Amino acid sequence: MNHNPLVWHNSRITKQDRQLLNGHRSYVLWFTGLSGSGKSTLSTALEHELYKLQCRSYVLDGDNLRYGLNQDLGFQPKDRSENIRRIGEVAKLMIDGGMIVIVAAISPYRQDRDGVRSSMLPDEFIEIHVKCSIEECERRDPKGMYKKARAGEITHFTGVSAPYEFPLNPHLTIETDKLTAAESVNAVMEYLHLHGLIIAEEKDGERLEQG
Template identity: 60%
Template sequence: MGKATNITWHETSITKSDRRIQNGHGSCTLWFTGLSGSGKSTIANAVSHELYRLGINEYVLDGDNIRHGLNKDLGFSDDDRTENIRRIGEVAKLFIDSGKIVTTAFISPFRSDRDGVRALFEAGEFIEVYVSCPLEECERRDPKQLYAKARRGEIKDFTGIDSPYEAPEQPEITIQSDKVSVAEAVEQVLNYLRGQNFI
């Protein structure tokens, strides 16, 4: 099947700025990246819960959840990982346009893929949150027993074992999840959002 060519972006009568004004807060993407077991999903969900409690329009895009539907046709090869992240970036961009703060939790191991997503947004709208955690600690936690399976050869192309993870070079936020509590991590993110006038 060929790619669609005769298409034009349709400008809506209600703008992103209109929605932000109605919501009473800014919109952005909090892009949580890090190894499996680093705490990305836990922290992203905790941030989302606190934003909701504060009356902020928010939504969480989680890696596993997205692969149950939108990206269920993708595997874990390098090309599929790149396409997975590209699609999520496009979805996140729509959430930004709707005036929401969207938190995403994806390993997103390749720096070029994350930079490609950043390029979709206006300056300041893409907030890279690097959840830094030593591989040994991630393996010790191993909440889904994925590292154990990868070590036994039951999972191929597993990030940190036989597929690389390229850490962000200049993330907006770095959370050392082996050194801070979830509550402290949430406060770190909220302080950034306050400092940038998103909330």
């Protein structure tokens, strides 16, 4: 006998209604890459560009979320997987709210990223590999983490003492060790324009179509 007391309650306002109100489709741009590759810099710059176009967007930064939602998690593989699962669940809620979600998280394990992808509609998860050589990431080392990891002061550090599994078929690859920050943002914006992701597909009160 099933004693589960939970019941899903549907809203009278649909995701498509919210998209129509906002004037664009909703989806997640999932930036994955090594620490120091430029995910946060790219995400905040992209958010600014979308804001100028009056798009409703929000950045879910992996570090920021560890101050609150994920403050109870460490950096062991199990904790990293739960970290990504939670970020994915928040992103899903925001997509349902009609927003463009920008996730900036190392998300080192392919299985975890694929798990988030499979929980959404096929066109709602856009994986963007922020590709940068580990040598360049270490040269930048904006948080001083690589230096500490090499000295053994930090364990389970991605790229040094923990693995990073590169995306096999990302929607877009941004090589931030070859492009400037402005060029990187432009590359993402070109992708969004090309695929009609920041243009309302229907007007005059008609709903936006998914797919």
